[in-house]
Amino acid sequence: MKRGSPFDCSLRILALRDHSEAELKRKLKEKGYEEQGIGESVARLRELGLLDDARFARSFASSAVRNGRGYGGRLKLELARRGVEAGIVSEVLAEISEEFSESELLAGMIARRYAGFDPATATDKEKRKVVGYLQRKGFSLSVIFRQLNGHGCPGE
Missing domain, CATH: 1.10.10 (Arc Repressor Mutant, subunit A)
Known part of the structure; x- marks a missing residue:
């Protein structure tokens, strides 16, 4: 059920927790928004700094490691499932391996x-x-x- 513009819906979704671009697009599509509106909303969110796959990946990975939910290959799989690009995943995993013993x-x-x-x-x-x-x-x-x-x- 659509309520308002895709941008407004995106803001509500992102207010709950950070999402990857792919996750947000999928959720908006499931709510019945059109591709053009989704694309425009995502571009605007990126410009405003509210949607950033690298920031999402760092936050997700750091939280997962601190809470004992995974490391290495498990993180790689989880981030890929959330639509984060392989290059970003590699960078984040390298940072995590430096940060945590x-x-x-x-x-x-x-x-x-x-x-x-x-x-x-x-x-x-x-x-x-x-x-x-x-x-x-x-x-x-x-x-x-x-x-x-x-x-x-x-x-x-």
Whole structure:
């Protein structure tokens, strides 16, 4: 159901949270606005600095990492699903890897999700469970095994 101009609707959508350009276009299209009106609104929002895929990607990635929702490959996938260009995604992932210590993030995720987990005494099943969880969060196997190094991780 359309209410007002696509620009006004865009402002209401962006007031709730930042969006990528592709997300905003999709939402406006779902609400029944025409392509021309959507394009004009998006261009105006970009000119006003209210719509910026790079800013959105940085904010999304930083929040996801701080809240333990993902890292690396997971972030790349999530940003791509939201329509952020590959070049921007690469830049943001490089910034994130400089800003956050991967080993500290891994240790924090393990401590939060699996309190008391000790790779030295864990069974193979427990280790596989932890490794699978960390892989789903976007960490590579090499990084995970390096973190758990010397503790008989599966696949070593």
